[in-house]
Amino acid sequence: MSDSKSEPALSITGTTKTFGSKVAVDHVSFDLYPGEVFGFLGPNGAGKTTIIKMIMGFVRPDEGTIIINGYNRHTDYEKAMASIGGIVENPEMYNNLSARLNLKMYARLHDGVTKERIDEVLELVGLTERADEAVKKYSLGMKQRIGLAQALLHRPKVLILDEPTNGLDPAGIHLLRDILKRCAHEDGVAVMVSSHLLGEMQLMCDRIGIINHGKLLQICTTEELMKQAKKSNSYRIKTSDPKRAQDILSENSKYPVSNLSSDTLDVEVDESEINACVRLLVEKGSDILGVQKIESSLEEAFLEITGGGIDIE
Amino acid sequence: MNKILALYINEMTKVSRRISVWILLLCMALTTFLGPRFFLRVADIERFYEETAISAVTKPDITKMRDSAREELGDPNQYVDHSTIRFTIQNEVFELFATYLNIDESDLSKYSTISCANSILINYNFDAYPIESTFLSTSAYIGYIITFRDVCYLNSVPFDQRDNVWFQNYSRECDRLDYVRTALFSHDYESFIKYLEMDGIANGRFTETEAVRILSEIDPQGTFDSSESSNLLELISDYLRYKQLLSMNVDLGDSADSYIPLTAARRAQLENSVKILEKQFADHTYPSRATTISASAISFGMNTAQFFLVLLVIILAGSSISSEMATGSIKSLIIAPVKRWKIFLAKLLAIITWIFSGSLVITLGASLSMGLKSGFSTLAPYYFVSGGQVRTIPYVLFALLLFLASNIPLLVYVLVAYAISCNTKNTGVAVGISTGLVLSNTVTQVIIEAFSSSRWIDFLPMANMYLTDKIFPYLRFNGFNSDVGGTISFQMPHSIPLSFSVTYLAIFSFVLLFIAYDGFVRKDIQ
Numbered sequence: 123m124s125d126s127k128s129e130p131a132l133s134i135t136g137t138t139k140t141f142g143s144k145v146a147v148d149h150v151s152f153d154l155y156p157g158e159v160f161g162f163l164g165p166n167g168a169g170k171t172t173i174i175k176m177i178m179g180f181v182r183p184d185e186g187t188i189i190i191n192g193y194n195r196h197t198d199y200e201k202a203m204a205s206i207g208g209i210v211e212n213p214e215m216y217n218n219l220s221a222r223l224n225l226k227m228y229a230r231l232h233d234g235v236t237k238e239r240i241d242e243v244l245e246l247v248g249l250t251e252r253a254d255e256a257v258k259k260y261s262l263g264m265k266q267r268i269g270l271a272q273a274l275l276h277r278p279k280v281l282i283l284d285e286p287t288n289g290l291d292p293a294g295i296h297l298l299r300d301i302l303k304r305c306a307h308e309d310g311v312a313v314m315v316s317s318h319l320l321g322e323m324q325l326m327c328d329r330i331g332i333i334n335h336g337k338l339l340q341i342c343t344t345e346e347l348m349k350q351a352k353k354s355n356s357y358r359i360k361t362s363d364p365k366r367a368q369d370i371l372s373e374n375s376k377y378p379v380s381n382l383s384s385d386t387l388d389v390e391v392d393e394s395e396i397n398a399c400v401r402l403l404v405e406k407g408s409d410i411l412g413v414q415k416i417e418s419s420l421e422e423a424f425l426e427i428t429g430g431g432i433d434i435e
Numbered sequence: 436m437n438k439i440l441a442l443y444i445n446e447m448t449k450v451s452r453r454i455s456v457w458i459l460l461l462c463m464a465l466t467t468f469l470g471p472r473f474f475l476r477v478a479d480i481e482r483f484y485e486e487t488a489i490s491a492v493t494k495p496d497i498t499k500m501r502d503s504a505r506e507e508l509g510d511p512n513q514y515v516d517h518s519t520i521r522f523t524i525q526n527e528v529f530e531l532f533a534t535y536l537n538i539d540e541s542d543l544s545k546y547s548t549i550s551c552a553n554s555i556l557i558n559y560n561f562d563a564y565p566i567e568s569t570f571l572s573t574s575a576y577i578g579y580i581i582t583f584r585d586v587c588y589l590n591s592v593p594f595d596q597r598d599n600v601w602f603q604n605y606s607r608e609c610d611r612l613d614y615v616r617t618a619l620f621s622h623d624y625e626s627f628i629k630y631l632e633m634d635g636i637a638n639g640r641f642t643e644t645e646a647v648r649i650l651s652e653i654d655p656q657g658t659f660d661s662s663e664s665s666n667l668l669e670l671i672s673d674y675l676r677y678k679q680l681l682s683m684n685v686d687l688g689d690s691a692d693s694y695i696p697l698t699a700a701r702r703a704q705l706e707n708s709v710k711i712l713e714k715q716f717a718d719h720t721y722p723s724r725a726t727t728i729s730a731s732a733i734s735f736g737m738n739t740a741q742f743f744l745v746l747l748v749i750i751l752a753g754s755s756i757s758s759e760m761a762t763g764s765i766k767s768l769i770i771a772p773v774k775r776w777k778i779f780l781a782k783l784l785a786i787i788t789w790i791f792s793g794s795l796v797i798t799l800g801a802s803l804s805m806g807l808k809s810g811f812s813t814l815a816p817y818y819f820v821s822g823g824q825v826r827t828i829p830y831v832l833f834a835l836l837l838f839l840a841s842n843i844p845l846l847v848y849v850l851v852a853y854a855i856s857c858n859t860k861n862t863g864v865a866v867g868i869s870t871g872l873v874l875s876n877t878v879t880q881v882i883i884e885a886f887s888s889s890r891w892i893d894f895l896p897m898a899n900m901y902l903t904d905k906i907f908p909y910l911r912f913n914g915f916n917s918d919v920g921g922t923i924s925f926q927m928p929h930s931i932p933l934s935f936s937v938t939y940l941a942i943f944s945f946v947l948l949f950i951a952y953d954g955f956v957r958k959d960i961q
Contacts, residue, residue, distance in 0.1 A: 180769050181959040200438070203772035210770070214763030219452055224767070227448060230441040231771035272767060 129192065131156045131205075131312035132177065132280045137186030139172055139336075146172045148336040149186070154280065154312040159302055161327030161344075162316035169336040170316040171211065174284050178210055179203060191279045204232065207278030209286060213269020217258035221249060221268045224257060225275060232276040243271040246301065262289030270298065274305070281305060281313045287322055299326050324348075332427050339427055356380070356390045359403070360412035370406045371399070388416065438773045442781030450751060450785060459747040463740045463793055467800030470736030472808060475728070492566035492576065494556065501552035504545040511549050514538040518594055522602045529602065536591045547587040551580055558620045564657075570650075570664030571657030575619035575627055582612045582630075607633060624651035646671040653716055666724040673911070674712040677705045700932070704908055707820035711912050714825045715818065722815055722914035729805045729813040730914030736801035737838055737919060744793040745845055745873055745923060752786045752852035753866035756955055760860040765960065775956045779857075783951075786849055790842060798835045815913040837907055837919055844900040844923040847940070848873055850947040857954035873923060880925060887928035896943055899936035901925040906933070 130153035139147040147169045154160050164170045175181040177188055179195070188195040191205035215224045222240065229235035244253045247267040252260075257268065266289055273281055281302075287295050303326070305311040317323050323330060324344060331341040342350075361367045364387040371377040371389060377399050381388040391399050393415075400413060450456055505511070516535040521528060538546055555576075559566070566572045589605045597605075611633045618627035628651060631644040649671045650664060651657070659667065680686060685694040686701050697705075715721035722730070759765035768778050806814055817833035819826055828836070852869035859865060879897050886892050893899075901924050903910075910916055918924060 175960070178770055179775075180766075180961075199774055200772045203770075206770070206772075208770060210766055212763065214766050216449055216764050216767075217762065219449070223448070223452075227445045228767055228771065230445055231438065231768075231773055273770075 128155055128157075130154055130189075131191055132314070133187075133189040134173075134177070135187045135189075137173065137176060137183045137188065139169075139176060139181060139183055145336050147176070147183075150333070150336070150338045151186075152331055152338060152341055154314055156279070156310045156312050157306050158328045159306045159313040159315060159326055161323040161330040162314055162333065163318070163320065163323055163330055164316075164333035165318060168334045170333060171284055172336075173333070174208070174210055174282055174314075174316060177282060178206065178208060180210065204276070205279040206282065207273035207276060207280070208282035208284070209266075209269040209273055210282075210284050212262070212288065213265050213272065215257040215265070215268060215272075218256055220254045221257055221260070221271075222253045224268065225272060228272050229275060235276050239275065239277075243274050246274065247271045248297065263291055263294050266290050266298075267294065270301065274301075277309075279311060281311050283313070283315050285317055286315060287317065287319055295322070302326060334427075356388050356416045357396055357399075358386050358388050358414045358416050359400070359410065360386050360414070361403070362409050362411065367403055367408045370403055370408055374402065377402075385411070439777045439781050439784075442768075442773060442778055443784050446781055446785035447788065450789070455750075456747065456789075459743050460793065460796060463743040463747070464796050464800050466743065467736045467740035467797040468804045470739045471729075471732035471801055471804045474732040474735035475808070478731075492573070494561050497552050497555055501549050501556070504548045504552075508542055508545045508549065511546050514542075514546060520594055520597060522599060524599055524602070531602070531605075533594065533597070534590045535594055536587060538591060540588075540591070543587055543591055544584060547580075547584040550587070551583040554583075554616075555579070555619075558616075560620070564622055568660060569622075569657055570654075570659050570661045571622060571624060571627060572619065573661055575615055575622075575630075578615040578627070578630055579612070579619050582608060582615050586612055622657055624655065624657050627651075642672060642675055645675055649674070649716065653719065653721075663724050666727060667721060670712060670721055670912075671716075674709060674716075677709050677712075681705050681709070708909060708912070710820055711818045711825055711909055715912060720815070720818075722912065723813070725809055725813045726815045727914040729809050730815075731916075733801040733805050733814075733834070734915060734919045736804060737797050737841075740797045740800065741838075741842070741845075741923070744790070744797060744842070745848070746870075747793060748786055748790050748845065748849050749852050749869045749873070750866055751789055752849040753856050753869055754862040755782050755786060755853060755856050757856040757859050757862045757865050760960070761862065769960060776952070779952060779956050783853060786853065787846075790845065790849070791839075794835060794838050794842060798831070798838045802831065802834055817907065817909070818912050819907075819909050833913075837903065837910075837915065840906045841901075841903045841919045841924065843902055843940070844876075844897070844925065847896065847900050847944065847947070848923070850944055850951070854947045854951040854954065857951040876923060876925060883925075884928065892927075893931050893935070894939075896939075897925050898927050898931060899939040899943075901927075902933065902936055905930075905936065 132154035134153070135151045137147055137150045138145070150169070150173055152160075162170050162173070172181060176183045177190070177195075179199070188202075190202040193202035193205070195202040215221070216227070219227075222244070225240045225243070229240060241250070244250045247270050249264065249267055249271065252264070257265065260268065266286065270283070270286065273283065283302075286298055286302075290298060299322075302313050302315065306313045306328075315323070315326060327344055329341060329343050330347055332339045358381075359367065362385065364382050364385060368379045368382060368387055371379050376391075376395070378390045379387055380390065389396075389399060396413070400410060403410060514537050516537055518533055518535065520531050520533050522531065523529075536543065536546060564572050566576045586605070586608050589601065589608060592601060611630050614626045614630035614633070617623055618630055624647075628644065628648050631647055634644075646668050650659075650667055653667065654664070680697065681702065683694075684697050684702075686697045687693075688695045712721065756765070759768070769775070802814055814830040814834075816827040816830050817837075819828070848869050851872060852865050855865040855868055856862070876897065879895065883892050883895070883898065903919055903924070907915075910919075
């Protein structure tokens with residue numbers, strides 16, 4: 123869980139990046155604390171990857187500071203980067219080399235990564251048996267796993283994963299979720315995950331930052347976001363004549379109706395008033411075949427925050 | 436520092452896992468080892484020398500030659516007439532028991548052949564030296580035949596037409612005949628030189644006589660064969676020409692017969708050359724024919740194998756960063772806690788290591804090949820002058836340095852490939868452009884020759900890349916010549932000072948490095 127009293131593992135302040143005339147990242151600031159899983163949510167082209175690339179040293183920010191584990195990434199590059207691990211976009215390895223050799227080479231660039239540690243992370247991601255095969259024979263899911271192994275190899279304080287569930291099978295996703303949670307909650311690693319798979323984020327993250335058009339729109343805990351989402355709960359009412367039911371409800375502006383189908387209609391109504399709403403329909407002679415609560419998700423909250431989600435694929 | 440080392444080890448690991456690299460290295464090793472032998476076979480130097488050597492010089496040959504001439508001419512004595520004639524020269528009376536050959540000019544050579552052959556068959560010691568075996572005996576043999584014929588020709592002048600001029604000619608030719616006879620029959624260099632000197636008075640060939648005199652000092656017993664001696668005579672005539680240029684304080688111009696004032700640098704070079712040759716002549720360490728052939732064969736092997744080296748390192752440099760950008764594997768380098776300039780440097784160092792490794796393979800391969808074939812003694816050290824003293828660099832070190840020096844253009848091409856590689860994801864473009872540059876050498880060479888009198892060509896990069904003959908100005912004195920590095924060599928019609936070329940190259944390389952650095956270290960990676 124986030125602990126605002128501890129020092130942030132990653133601190134980003136006023137980071138801005140412009141490509142030509144397009145502002146890709148616009149004064150983004152946020153902190154990432156040890157022991158939390160932070161979800162970075164935004165539609166494609168929102169600037170998620172650019173921010174991650176700035177943190178990981180691919181892209182130089184035009185403005186702003188990035189502090190990793192207390193080291194300024196600009197002035198103390200190697201020390202700052204020693205505490206970070208991650209995957210940017212798809213993990214890419216040297217395809218003609220084995221996974222083990224890839225890890226061995228990566229380990230050379232860090233201090234204190236032992237041979238045993240390599241075996242350990244291979245075991246962790248479940249690749250021990252195929253570790254000596256050339257990476258080019260791997261499936262995308264396996265590449266994700268080896269990418270994760272590489273990211274975890276040097277026991278980073280900050281772990282940044284860009285779209286980590288891409289190409290993973292359900293078992294892989296489950297494993298990833300377990301590993302990330304264990305890293306954060308047991309080892310105190312600050313984990314940051316970017317994704318547009320909202321359900322996944324809901325299950326994985328403690329805090330979520332929402333970004334669109336290069337601007338960080340909101341940061342809140344997953345619970346807060348869920349609460350925000352629950353405010354606009356709706357119910358699906360099954361009836362033989364939805365049109366008539368709509369007419370009845372339209373007379374009462376308290377119950378906005380949407381998604382009319384041949385035998386259902388959705389009503390936006392709070393839990394406390396659904397009883398009154400159903401009673402109104404019954405009183406006016408509409409037959410009720412069923413009432414079902416539509417579980418609202420992050421998705422809708424997200425669409426709302428990002429302004430209709432025009433950019434969502 | 437240890438981060439750079441780690442990156443460097445990773446680079447070497449990656450490259451060494453590529454099969455294509457080992458195939459190219461194997462090609463390099465094979466061509467460098469087989470190249471020299473192929474050269475010897477194709478050039479067939481030994482046979483060439485055998486063919487130019489005189490034929491029919493054994494005892495049976497000469498006997499056969501005499502007998503066939505005798506068959507055509509009949510008894511030679513029938514043409515001979517004797518008389519005593521008198522000459523008065525400057526009031527002094529000379530009496531000469533003279534011979535008259537009453538014979539047609541066409542038959543004169545047959546007569547001369549018979550007499551000459553008889554004389555050789557009686558007097559020459561065929562057991563001591565076969566005539567064709569040494570330079571001295573061969574030259575004296577030819578001289579004897581020619582001079583004998585000259586005397587016979589003078590003897591074919593009727594008694595009443597022999598004037599004082601004839602007498603002077605006759606006296607001189609007889610003296611020459613005496614000298615060359617002694618030279619031939621006693622295997623005596625001094626007499627041969629006296630013979631040549633008299634010839635020199637007649638023809639103005641002082642240099643040749645002087646050269647043979649030096650040759651005789653190096654080989655007083657006259658044991659050197661023709662090819663060894665002509666090889667040495669070439670060096671001696673160079674030595675004499677240097678001395679002549681120094682004494683006249685002039686230098687050879689661009690065209691054959693033009694002379695230009697001697698510059699201080701050139702004077703020093705000529706003086707050093709003279710010093711080196713004098714030492715080599717004194718110590719018998721001048722490049723022997725075997726050494727010269729070895730050096731040519733080694734050069735050939737190295738030049739051929741260099742093709743694969745060029746291919747290898749241009750592919751490595753061209754793909755170095757671009758292919759990692761294209762496949763995305765660069766990510767695992769960027770994510771690592773290493774500054775980008777260290778990645779940049781480590782990759783460059785790895786490429787340079789391959790140039791060195793390839794050079795080592797090529798140099799050792801060619802040298803080993805010739806060492807095994809012609810003996811390791813034919814691999815001569817490099818002579819140079821430092822602080823007024825003649826010094827040497829051991830062969831293996833020298834050969835490696837020479838080959839590395841010949842690869843300076845390759846280093847420039849590698850920087851070009853690297854600079855492009857740092858600025859594109861397209862490996863093909865990086866490798867293609869750099870290979871194109873190497874190939875364009877020939878075209879540029881033609882352009883240079885078209886504008887050979889202009890000075891602007893001095894400012895072309897290619898004019899300043901090939902520095903072998905400037906770094907090793909005394910290559911000739913250990914048998915090598917400046918065509919080492921033939922794949923990427925470049926000949927300038929006029930010489931550019933080394934300091935200019937080095938400065939130019941430094942600036943040029945810096946610009947290329949900056950373009951590379953700017954492309955990879957300073958730019959964002961998308």
